[in-house]
Amino acid sequence: MAALLELEEVRAGYGQTSVLHGVSMSVEEGQIVSLLGANGAGKTTTLRSITGGVRWTGDIRYSGRSLKRLSTEDVVRCGIAHVPEGRGILTELTVDENLRLGSHLRKDGSDVRKDYDRVFEYFPVLRDRRRLSASTLSGGEQQMLAVARALLMRPRLMLLDEPSLGLAPIVVRAIFEIIRTINQADGVAIFLVEQNARLALEISSHAYVLEVGRVAVSGASSELMGKESVRRSYLGY
Amino acid sequence: MQEFIQLLVSGLANGGIFASLALALVLIYNAMGLVNFAQGEMAMFATFIAFTLIGRGFNYWIAFPLTLVIAFAGGVLIERVVIRPVERAPVLTLVIVTLGLATLVNGTAGFLFGYEPRVFPSPFSVRTVNIIGAFVSYRDLGVIATSAVVLVLIYVLLQRTTLGLTMRAAAHHPEASRLLGVRVSWMLALGWGLASAVGALSGIMVAPVLVLEPNLMQTIIIYAFAAAVLGGIESPLGAVVGGLIVGVTVNLAGAYIPFVGGDLQLAVALAIIVGVLVIKPNGLFGRASVRNV
Amino acid sequence: MRRLRSLPPRYWLVLVVVLFFVGLPTVVPSFQSSEWAQVLIFAIVIMGLNILVGFSGQISLGHGALMALGAYTSAILIHRYHMDYLVTIPIAGLLTGAVGFLLGIPALRLSALYLALATFALAVVTPSLIKRPADLTGGVRGILIAAPDPPQFAKDAFGAVTGGSAMTSDQWLYYVSLMIAILLFWFAWNLVRNRPGRAMRAIRDREVAAAASGINIAGYKTLAFGISAFYAGIAGALYGLTSGFVSPDSFPLALSFQLLVGTVIGGLASIAGPLIGGTFTFWLPIVSSQFVGSQPWIPTQIASTFKDAGPAVTYGALLILIMIFAPNGIAGLLASGYAYLRRRLLGAADRKSGHMPPDPQTV
Numbered sequence: 093m094a095a096l097l098e099l100e101e102v103r104a105g106y107g108q109t110s111v112l113h114g115v116s117m118s119v120e121e122g123q124i125v126s127l128l129g130a131n132g133a134g135k136t137t138t139l140r141s142i143t144g145g146v147r148w149t150g151d152i153r154y155s156g157r158s159l160k161r162l163s164t165e166d167v168v169r170c171g172i173a174h175v176p177e178g179r180g181i182l183t184e185l186t187v188d189e190n191l192r193l194g195s196h197l198r199k200d201g202s203d204v205r206k207d208y209d210r211v212f213e214y215f216p217v218l219r220d221r222r223r224l225s226a227s228t229l230s231g232g233e234q235q236m237l238a239v240a241r242a243l244l245m246r247p248r249l250m251l252l253d254e255p256s257l258g259l260a261p262i263v264v265r266a267i268f269e270i271i272r273t274i275n276q277a278d279g280v281a282i283f284l285v286e287q288n289a290r291l292a293l294e295i296s297s298h299a300y301v302l303e304v305g306r307v308a309v310s311g312a313s314s315e316l317m318g319k320e321s322v323r324r325s326y327l328g329y
Numbered sequence: 330m331q332e333f334i335q336l337l338v339s340g341l342a343n344g345g346i347f348a349s350l351a352l353a354l355v356l357i358y359n360a361m362g363l364v365n366f367a368q369g370e371m372a373m374f375a376t377f378i379a380f381t382l383i384g385r386g387f388n389y390w391i392a393f394p395l396t397l398v399i400a401f402a403g404g405v406l407i408e409r410v411v412i413r414p415v416e417r418a419p420v421l422t423l424v425i426v427t428l429g430l431a432t433l434v435n436g437t438a439g440f441l442f443g444y445e446p447r448v449f450p451s452p453f454s455v456r457t458v459n460i461i462g463a464f465v466s467y468r469d470l471g472v473i474a475t476s477a478v479v480l481v482l483i484y485v486l487l488q489r490t491t492l493g494l495t496m497r498a499a500a501h502h503p504e505a506s507r508l509l510g511v512r513v514s515w516m517l518a519l520g521w522g523l524a525s526a527v528g529a530l531s532g533i534m535v536a537p538v539l540v541l542e543p544n545l546m547q548t549i550i551i552y553a554f555a556a557a558v559l560g561g562i563e564s565p566l567g568a569v570v571g572g573l574i575v576g577v578t579v580n581l582a583g584a585y586i587p588f589v590g591g592d593l594q595l596a597v598a599l600a601i602i603v604g605v606l607v608i609k610p611n612g613l614f615g616r617a618s619v620r621n622v
Numbered sequence: 623m624r625r626l627r628s629l630p631p632r633y634w635l636v637l638v639v640v641l642f643f644v645g646l647p648t649v650v651p652s653f654q655s656s657e658w659a660q661v662l663i664f665a666i667v668i669m670g671l672n673i674l675v676g677f678s679g680q681i682s683l684g685h686g687a688l689m690a691l692g693a694y695t696s697a698i699l700i701h702r703y704h705m706d707y708l709v710t711i712p713i714a715g716l717l718t719g720a721v722g723f724l725l726g727i728p729a730l731r732l733s734a735l736y737l738a739l740a741t742f743a744l745a746v747v748t749p750s751l752i753k754r755p756a757d758l759t760g761g762v763r764g765i766l767i768a769a770p771d772p773p774q775f776a777k778d779a780f781g782a783v784t785g786g787s788a789m790t791s792d793q794w795l796y797y798v799s800l801m802i803a804i805l806l807f808w809f810a811w812n813l814v815r816n817r818p819g820r821a822m823r824a825i826r827d828r829e830v831a832a833a834a835s836g837i838n839i840a841g842y843k844t845l846a847f848g849i850s851a852f853y854a855g856i857a858g859a860l861y862g863l864t865s866g867f868v869s870p871d872s873f874p875l876a877l878s879f880q881l882l883v884g885t886v887i888g889g890l891a892s893i894a895g896p897l898i899g900g901t902f903t904f905w906l907p908i909v910s911s912q913f914v915g916s917q918p919w920i921p922t923q924i925a926s927t928f929k930d931a932g933p934a935v936t937y938g939a940l941l942i943l944i945m946i947f948a949p950n951g952i953a954g955l956l957a958s959g960y961a962y963l964r965r966r967l968l969g970a971a972d973r974k975s976g977h978m979p980p981d982p983q984t985v
Contacts, residue, residue, distance in 0.1 A: 143508060164508060165507050168508060174508050176508060180508055182501065182505055182506070185494075189498075192491070193511070196491050196509075196510075241509070245509070364738070366742070415945060421734065422945050424738050426941070428683075429941030429945065430942060432934045432935075432937045433934070433939050435934050435938075437935055440935060547746070551743055551746050593750055593751075595746065595750060596750060599744065599746075602739065602743050603728075606728070606731070606732055606740055
């Protein structure tokens with residue numbers, strides 16, 4: 093059975109500089125997969141390739157269908173939510189308007205309302221600040237907003253780029269709990285880029301480690317955590 | 330006192346006209362960071378279309394909204410054909426393209442409709458009504474009312490509908506919006522359509538006061554620039570408020586400041602533009618943006 | 623002999639062009655000299671505008687107004703104060719240049735777009751502003767300028783070259799314009815090739831980086847404004863002289879617009895651009911209105927409205943097309959075409975020529 097997301101020999105870069113030199117990975121339906129590696133290894137570029145933010149060669153398939161030549165909007169409309177580095181919050185708009193942009197493509201009215209209830213249950217602060225400009229939120233709150241908004245899109249696959257970046261540990265724990273819940277309750281597959289390798293390995297079932305644009309190591313997260321050589325060389329602990 | 334009220338009301342009416350055109354400028358500025366120098370000419374062209382429709386027997390109150398729809402379509406078309414190829418070009422290129430567009434539209438109007446001045450009908454009579462002792466014309470009141478209705482509709486569209494939301498999102502945050510499935514490029518086209526329709530309103534309102542000919546909007550656009558700059562080029566609310574202030578100020582200046590008289594009112598608009606840009610470039614409602622170096 | 627042959631082809635081209643212009647009045651009727659003088663006058667303004675827009679990256683839609691300032695300065699000095707017309711030219715230039723420099727100061731605070739807006743408004747208001755102080759400017763009627771008699775040495779030289787023809791005032795003014803144009807061209811060329819030019823280009827391309835490397839941004843930008851105004855002022859004075867009069871309607875918004883168009887179509891930040899631009903600015907309206915009228919298969923009604931509307935339609939459409947397909951203007955196109963041909967025909971020998979590619983426009 094084909095995986096939900098498949099990358100095959102993907103090369104990508106910016107202008108003259110090549111960042112990915114032929115990476116192959118896959119994410120199964122309902123699976124959490126982490127993508128680890130040092131700064132500059134190409135993790136963000138990988139996510140960007142999937143949603144068409146950077147030029148790539150090779151093949152990327154979603155539900156068996158190639159994403160080549162699709163615009164970002166069209167890729168997203170297939171059911172992929174991407175929370176980018178920096179969170180992509182529309183600061184000119186209110187919290188509520190940001191959320192509405194998450195759900196604006198959906199036709200199932202009553203389910204949307206249910207999802208809003210769930211989102212506010214996970215992140216009560218968002219309900220409190222609904223009418224305020226999104227720019228008034230703190231870093232952690234913006235991350236919550238970004239995840240909530242992605243949730244409202246009812247995706248089958250969620251791409252998360254460094255959700256822990258710049259956040260206090262307690263906030264990070266909360267967010268990762270919710271990520272786990274989303275995955276277990278709704279079966280949303282998650283492709284998680286993280287610098288915090290330990291957290292990522294704890295939550296994911298499978299992991300890839302990128303080094304200078306290539307897959308250096310891959311395997312079950314539990315195995316990678318167990319192998320001391322892998323931890324030392326690639327994960328820094 | 331009566332004269333003051335009369336000037337105030339007619340100033341507000343003029344202000345409504347300036348506000349509409351200024352709003353068109355602000356919509357496009359928000360969408361692309363560009364001042365559309367062709368906005369006035371596009372409005373003039375739409376006004377000619379309205380004139381033609383009325384000439385063919387359409388009732389004014391049917392021709393009017395019909396023209397707005399046609400203007401909307403025209404705006405979308407222009408964005409797709411003329412602007413799209415240069416969407417990412419530097420500012421100077423875009424300025425020249427809109428200037429070229431202005432010339433092209435003006436020349437096309439001259440070619441299709443000729444240069445003789447026409448009288449544009451107004452549904453409002455020129456009779457006056459007595460308000461607190463001042464004689465205010467129905468026409469001015471009609472302009473104020475019509476402008477207000479259309480501007481409120483635009484507000485509702487932008488602020489209360491999903492379409493308006495996606496348009497605003499695409500204008501301010503194109504990349505992030507794409508990641509939410511918003512078709513940013515089409516939103517830009519719709520923005521142009523909407524701006525074109527709002528501009529057409531301005532033309533139709535002013536045509537009965539002046540004469541309809543291809544150079545109709547060339548002074549109006551200056552007042553609209555002044556209104557947009559005064560209100561803050563990014564703020565739709567600012568455009569409306571700015572328009573009203575400019576309308577009233579120019580009227581009062583023309584009447585009470587002898588140096589200005591009738592023919593230097595345009596210079597008042599220039600003075601407003603220069604004054605605002607020197608003292609507070611962001612205008613009344615604009616946000617202070619970081620200007621490098 | 624060796625040195626002559628190793629001069630790049632560009633120098634030969636310049637020489638040919640200069641010779642062409644010097645010889646022109648000797649072979650064409652006098653009124654055509656006057657027309658070509660106007661081409662040169664536009665080229666002068668465009669040289670200045672080129673420095674402002676193409677090299678220092680600031681937009682001006684108000685150079686028609688600056689031309690008006692120069693023209694009226696010269697006209698008033700001649701008419702009211704009976705100054706020698708030749709003396710009024712540099713005075714007009716310097717005065718306009720100073721005004722331009724002063725305008726450049728608030729311009730620093732404006733982004734490119736706002737500056738375009740402000741100068742646009744200035745250009746629109748200028749005719750009204752001129753009409754106001756009627757006793758100074760002659761109001762709506764303007765000021766008439768008597769055609770100056772050519773000096774004796776010029777008459778003799780002209781007569782000698784053309785076998786006895788008497789030099790007209792138009793032809794003399796043509797040569798005055800030509801000499802000034804050559805002088806100003808040489809000045810601009812030097813400016814651009816040396817430090818000021820490089821500094822301006824640095825500012826245009828990456829203002830933040832330029833500031834970081836110690837370039838005085840404010841200084842160069844206002845300098846660019848002042849220089850371009852100087853050129854416009856001189857051109858304005860010449861314009862008044864060659865037309866024989868100045869009036870508020872000689873300097874409408876359309877003029878400012880046509881000047882910017884000529885600058886861009888000629889080719890921004892290029893050396894040949896201004897001349898191409900000047901030619902374009904002068905000839906297009908005439909050609910497009912005459913062309914349609916002379917075609918027998920177009921019915922007269924259409925032809926007569928096209929005569930009024932045609933130039934605008936052609937201008938507008940051409941401008942848009944050029945911006946889409948050739949943003950570096952005609953000079954840019956020619957230079958690319960030339961470079962392409964060289965590569966095809968000469969291949970490796972190209973490396974030694976030192977041919978400079980056109981500056982990419984990144985305003």
